[in-house]
Amino acid sequence: MKYVTSIAALTLLSASVAQAAEIDVTITNLTKGIHFTPFILAAHDSNAHLFQTGEPASAEIEAMAEGGDISGLATQAGNLGAVVVENPANGILNPGASTTTSMSTGSLDRLTIASMLLPTNDGFVGIDSWHIPAEAGTYTVYLNGYDAGTEANDELATSMPNPPFITFGNGGTGVEATVTNADIHIHPGNLGDTNATGGISDLDSSAHRWLNPVAMLTVTVK
Numbered sequence: 001m002k003y004v005t006s007i008a009a010l011t012l013l014s015a016s017v018a019q020a021a022e023i024d025v026t027i028t029n030l031t032k033g034i035h036f037t038p039f040i041l042a043a044h045d046s047n048a049h050l051f052q053t054g055e056p057a058s059a060e061i062e063a064m065a066e067g068g069d070i071s072g073l074a075t076q077a078g079n080l081g082a083v084v085v086e087n088p089a090n091g092i093l094n095p096g097a098s099t100t101t102s103m104s105t106g107s108l109d110r111l112t113i114a115s116m117l118l119p120t121n122d123g124f125v126g127i128d129s130w131h132i133p134a135e136a137g138t139y140t141v142y143l144n145g146y147d148a149g150t151e152a153n154d155e156l157a158t159s160m161p162n163p164p165f166i167t168f169g170n171g172g173t174g175v176e177a178t179v180t181n182a183d184i185h186i187h188p189g190n191l192g193d194t195n196a197t198g199g200i201s202d203l204d205s206s207a208h209r210w211l212n213p214v215a216m217l218t219v220t221v222k
């Protein structure tokens with residue numbers, strides 16, 4: 001069993017001329033019943049991408065999206081000269097919770113963030129190469145959930161991570177049996193059902209169903 005973007009709005013709250021070198025980053029889980037695995041945050045230049053929608057997922061993205069493993073992405077980002085922050089929440093980010101970290105980005109002006117969505121087969125929340133503003137201020141961005149396109153979204157307990165704090169039934173027949181889009185794309189969200197011992201899904205639709213956006217990103221440029 002495997003374990004463990006997308007800009008909807010951008011709000012400038014205050015601004016004065018400054019160089020984007022020191023930033024505070026806050027991520028808030030906006031969902032009712034979805035948990036986020038440890039995040040990776042990478043500040044890098046405009047030539048680097050850890051993932052892109054419409055493109056196949058790398059092995060590093062697959063490991064993160066299916067099992068929450070960010071070690072490969074951290075190595076990849078480091079090799080690209082990125083400033084990397086791993087696991088700012090010191091573990092799982094629960095629904096409604098927030099985590100904040102600080103980064104010294106220097107001349108690097110792009111920000112990429114990723115974390116697996118639990119429980120999903122290969123869903124993740126993230127943002128790809130967001131341009132860090134050069135003006136001081138506080139900026140808010142809403143983040144979508146993505147499907148890595150590496151595993152069928154069957155929503156079955158046998159093929160999804162099952163941490164002790166997430167409970168769901170078993171005996172479902174499976175929402176889908178094959179991958180229908182093998183590129184990174186917007187996740188359709190969990191379907192779930194209300195049958196704990198059967199139905200098509202092992203997920204509880206009253207707790208595990210979700211729609212985008214799933215997270216709020218707040219960046220303060222100092």
